[in-house]
Amino acid sequence: xxxxxxxxxxxxxxxxxxxxxxxxxxxxxxxxxxxxxxxxxxxxxxxxxxxxxxxxxxxxxxxxxxxxxxxxxxxxxxxxxxxxxxxxxxx
Amino acid sequence: xxxxxxxxxxxxxxxxxxxxxxxxxxxxxxxxxxxxxxxxxxxxxxxxxxxxxxxxxxxxxxxxxxxxxxxxxxxxxxxxxxxxxxxxxxxxxxxxxxxxxxxxxxxxxxxxxxxxxxxxxxxx
Numbered sequence: 001x002x003x004x005x006x007x008x009x010x011x012x013x014x015x016x017x018x019x020x021x022x023x024x025x026x027x028x029x030x031x032x033x034x035x036x037x038x039x040x041x042x043x044x045x046x047x048x049x050x051x052x053x054x055x056x057x058x059x060x061x062x063x064x065x066x067x068x069x070x071x072x073x074x075x076x077x078x079x080x081x082x083x084x085x086x087x088x089x090x091x
Numbered sequence: 092x093x094x095x096x097x098x099x100x101x102x103x104x105x106x107x108x109x110x111x112x113x114x115x116x117x118x119x120x121x122x123x124x125x126x127x128x129x130x131x132x133x134x135x136x137x138x139x140x141x142x143x144x145x146x147x148x149x150x151x152x153x154x155x156x157x158x159x160x161x162x163x164x165x166x167x168x169x170x171x172x173x174x175x176x177x178x179x180x181x182x183x184x185x186x187x188x189x190x191x192x193x194x195x196x197x198x199x200x201x202x203x204x205x206x207x208x209x210x211x212x213x214x215x
Contacts (some may be wrong), residue, residue: 004109024192027191027192028135028190028191028193029191029192029195030191030192040195040196041196042192043190043191043192043194043195044192044193044197046190046192046193046194047190047193050190
């Protein structure tokens with residue numbers, strides 16, 4: 001059933017520098033997680049998106065949230081009911 | 092200790108948007124800790140409602156997926172997340188818009204506190 005979603009996530013995983021990818025629904029429940037992404041953090045990522053939306057309520061399309069650290073960058077974007085978070089090593 | 096635990100759960104309710112009540116009960120639904128917003132439906136705080144989880148968890152454990160840890164129930168306007176710390180049960184009542192993933196993640200946060208209550212209950 002989730003084959004199509006998994007194949008899209010595999011495509012993202014094959015991109016240069018990507019070490020993990022997480023896909024979650026609006027309720028903060030993980031739909032799929034690959035690599036370093038922990039499905040337990042789906043709720044936190046959705047909450048991050050909800051709070052970020054309050055900063056730019058009228059912006060369309062939704063902006064990308066980027067959390068930078070020495071070890072990894074986390075890119076988060078929400079589209080419709082789905083939120084995708086990508087772990088990427090800084091280039 | 093009791094006041095400290097009550098205060099801890101009060102803070103948890105205040106900190107997270109959408110949580111209406113947190114209850115720590117025994118397997119019969121008798122509340123040991125009860126923190127509830129006035130907006131929470133009174134039916135959801137009844138022992139008869141809360142005790143259904145321990146029976147359901149017992150049945151769910153027979154599915155062959157090892158011991159049941161938590162159950163999420165969605166209703167039209169509310170959602171209820173039950174965590175098993177048998178003989179204790181933690182029930183979180185929240186609005187249907189609340190972040191379910193975040194509620195499930197709370198287990199790690201209050202695990203130590205509930206275990207402290209469990210030690211006291213086991214000693215009685």
